[in-house]
Amino acid sequence: MKFLRILFSKWGISALLLILQVAAVVLIVLYLNEYFYVFQIVSWIIGVFVVFFIVNRRENPEYKIPWLFLVLVLPVFGTLFYLMFSTTKLRKKDRLLFQEAYKELAPYIETEAADQEAYEAMGEDYQGLARYLKSESGIGGSTHNDIKYYPVGELMWEDMLEALRNAKKFILMEYFIVDPGKMWESIHEILVQKAKEGVEVHLVYDDVGTVTMLRSGYYKTLRKEGIDAHKFNPFRPIVSGIYNNRDHRKIMVIDGEVGFTGGINLGDEYINQNDRLGHWKDTGIRVKGNVVNQLSVLFFMNFIIASGKGLDYAKYMNQNPTRYEQPGVIVPFGDGPRPIYEDQVGEGNYINILAKAKKYFYITTPYLIIDHRFTQALRAAALRGVDVRIVTPHIPDKKAVFCITRSSYKWLREAGVKVYEYTPGFVHAKMCISDDIVGFIGTINMDFRSLTHHFECGALLYQHECLKDMKEDFEKTFEVSQLIDDSFKQSFGAKLLVALLAVFRVLF
Numbered sequence: 020m021k022f023l024r025i026l027f028s029k030w031g032i033s034a035l036l037l038i039l040q041v042a043a044v045v046l047i048v049l050y051l052n053e054y055f056y057v058f059q060i061v062s063w064i065i066g067v068f069v070v071f072f073i074v075n076r077r078e079n080p081e082y083k084i085p086w087l088f089l090v091l092v093l094p095v096f097g098t099l100f101y102l103m104f105s106t107t108k109l110r111k112k113d114r115l116l117f118q119e120a121y122k123e124l125a126p127y128i129e130t131e132a133a134d135q136e137a138y139e140a141m142g143e144d145y146q147g148l149a150r151y152l153k154s155e156s157g158i159g160g161s162t163h164n165d166i167k168y169y170p171v172g173e174l175m176w177e178d179m180l181e182a183l184r185n186a187k188k189f190i191l192m193e194y195f196i197v198d199p200g201k202m203w204e205s206i207h208e209i210l211v212q213k214a215k216e217g218v219e220v221h222l223v224y225d226d227v228g229t230v231t232m233l234r235s236g237y238y239k240t241l242r243k244e245g246i247d248a249h250k251f252n253p254f255r256p257i258v259s260g261i262y263n264n265r266d267h268r269k270i271m272v273i274d275g276e277v278g279f280t281g282g283i284n285l286g287d288e289y290i291n292q293n294d295r296l297g298h299w300k301d302t303g304i305r306v307k308g309n310v311v312n313q314l315s316v317l318f319f320m321n322f323i324i325a326s327g328k329g330l331d332y333a334k335y336m337n338q339n340p341t342r343y344e345q346p347g348v349i350v351p352f353g354d355g356p357r358p359i360y361e362d363q364v365g366e367g368n369y370i371n372i373l374a375k376a377k378k379y380f381y382i383t384t385p386y387l388i389i390d391h392r393f394t395q396a397l398r399a400a401a402l403r404g405v406d407v408r409i410v411t412p413h414i415p416d417k418k419a420v421f422c423i424t425r426s427s428y429k430w431l432r433e434a435g436v437k438v439y440e441y442t443p444g445f446v447h448a449k450m451c452i453s454d455d456i457v458g459f460i461g462t463i464n465m466d467f468r469s470l471t472h473h474f475e476c477g478a479l480l481y482q483h484e485c486l487k488d489m490k491e492d493f494e495k496t497f498e499v500s501q502l503i504d505d506s507f508k509q510s511f512g513a514k515l516l517v518a519l520l521a522v523f524r525v526l527f
Contacts, residue, residue: 066091082467149479195268197229347482397436
């Protein structure tokens with residue numbers, strides 16, 4: 020099975036196609052020498068047509084570069100590889116299921132009165148942030164909610180267990196990673212018990228995200244235990260770019276009363292029970308109030324794709340949610356591949372917050388592989404006097420990606436952006452805060468895959484009390500992190516690797 024996964028992976032197929040093309044050229048040179056020029060002409064014509072097609076596609080220009088390079092250098096190989104892996108649109112069946120779910124869930128997310136209340140609470144200066152997310156993700160802002168911020172995964176884990184133990188009706192869970200260990204087993208034990216008590220338990224986990232952790236039929240075991248488990252976008256030995264569309268979301272909802280989201284998966288490193296990469300810095304939030312319904316909506320939009328079935332959604336919606344006296348607005352939103360999400364919503368949200376920043380903009384990310392538009396937004400903010408700070412890991416989980424991340428430092432620092440590396444270990448948190456007014460927390464990394472291909476989720480926070488906790492956490496993080504200065508140098512080997520990967524960096 021492992022051999023098949025490698026063979027039918029993007030890199031396995033690309034290697035096979037390259038070998039076939041080289042073999043074809045050798046065969047033509049040796050046995051059909053007089054027709055070699057015909058092969059060259061046909062390859063050139065194919066390459067020209069494909070190049071024009073790529074150039075005219077409506078997508079991020081930087082995403083076109085590696086494909087153009089491949090097609091121009093190796094027309095046959097590049098064209099075949101492009102046809103198989105460039106498109107990441109959902110299958111027609113999945114699009115129809117998604118659209119059907121959206122229609123049924125619309126009454127719980129398209130409430131003009133609630134949207135207007137959120138816009139008014141945000142004022143003219145910031146309501147544009149919510150309007151953008153509403154137009155691109157379909158979910159509006161919500162007021163009168165209770166939000167709790169967690170600076171580390173182990174604190175959130177404790178409250179997750181308590182909420183699960185108190186479940187009476189249903190549990191909804193959607194995660195990129197489910198990794199057997201202390202965290203998952205503690206949750207799994209409660210899920211099994213709750214299923215026996217008659218509580219509905221629905222679980223979606225990503226197949227590729229768990230490929231090295233769970234056996235392929237693990238969901239069947241869970242179903243025998245009463246848990247309605249589904250693998251998202253399961254791997255099959257076929258050649259398709261659809262495997263780029265991973266479910267990178269992290270959502271837990273209990274009884275429509277309480278929800279959790281953020282960067283924290285279900286694995287021991289997220290609660291610092293595994294110190295392979297030093298201290299694992301991750302963050303999340305717990306939400307209570309009307310916003311929990313919106314989090315449930317995000318869950319069901321992917322649940323229907325994974326399961327291929329609909330549910331009676333009304334019974335999972337809290338018809339009379341508690342209205343909390345906490346001030347502020349929260350706007351949960353989803354992001355993902357086209358045609359469901361026409362824009363790169365996560366990147367647009369980051370850039371919109373940057374555009375509003377006047378005093379400071381702080382952000383944490385495990386990976387820093389961003390396009391020119393995002394880079395320019397960070398530089399522009401710093402050049403106009405905003406205190407822009409980025410925190411990345413000091414101990415990497417992926418060496419090549421770490422080298423590319425570090426290669427981004429120089430140009431950002433030249434504009435005045437301050438870059439920190441978290442010296443205690445690995446930063447997995449995906450969050451930002453600006454001017455004590457607005458912030459974001461969610462699953463969206465600052466890399467091309469997360470910003471373009473994956474299904475992601477997050478929440479924009481406006482003047483919530485938890486922003487104070489986020490700001491305090493940032494300040495503590497800066498204290499234990501290394502500020503990158505002029506003495507920072509990448510090794511020759513790292514520079515060489517980055518140079519070799521430069522054309523393909525947006526694919527990481």
